[in-house]
Amino acid sequence: MYVRVHDTVRMMRITASRLRQDIYNILDRVLETGEVVEIERKGKVLRIVPPEPTRRLDRLPRRDFIKGDAEALVHLDWSSEWKP
Numbered sequence: 748m749y750v751r752v753h754d755t756v757r758m759m760r761i762t763a764s765r766l767r768q769d770i771y772n773i774l775d776r777v778l779e780t781g782e783v784v785e786i787e788r789k790g791k792v793l794r795i796v797p798p799e800p801t802r803r804l805d806r807l808p809r810r811d812f813i814k815g816d817a818e819a820l821v822h823l824d825w826s827s828e829w830k831p
Contacts, residue, residue: 758782758783759782760784760785760786760787760792762786762787762788763786763788774795777796777797778797781806783797
């Protein structure tokens with residue numbers, strides 16, 4: 748189950764049994780995504796928190812969108828398209 752805390756933090760809540768079953772994958776996920784994991788144990792909640800908070804945009808995969816020469820985009824002249 749996911750719980751949104753802020754715009755920058757996503758939280759996953761799991762049981763201690765689920766943590767025990769998949770601890771290494773869960774820890775890797777916290778480090779890779781910056782996601783906070785809450786563990787419920789005996790009516791209490793524990794948190795696994797990454798060392799530094801990450802922004803949502805930082806978690807997006809990088810993609811190459813420009814087909815062709817990126818420098819050509821810098822020097823585009825749109826002045827003929829503008830109408831006063």
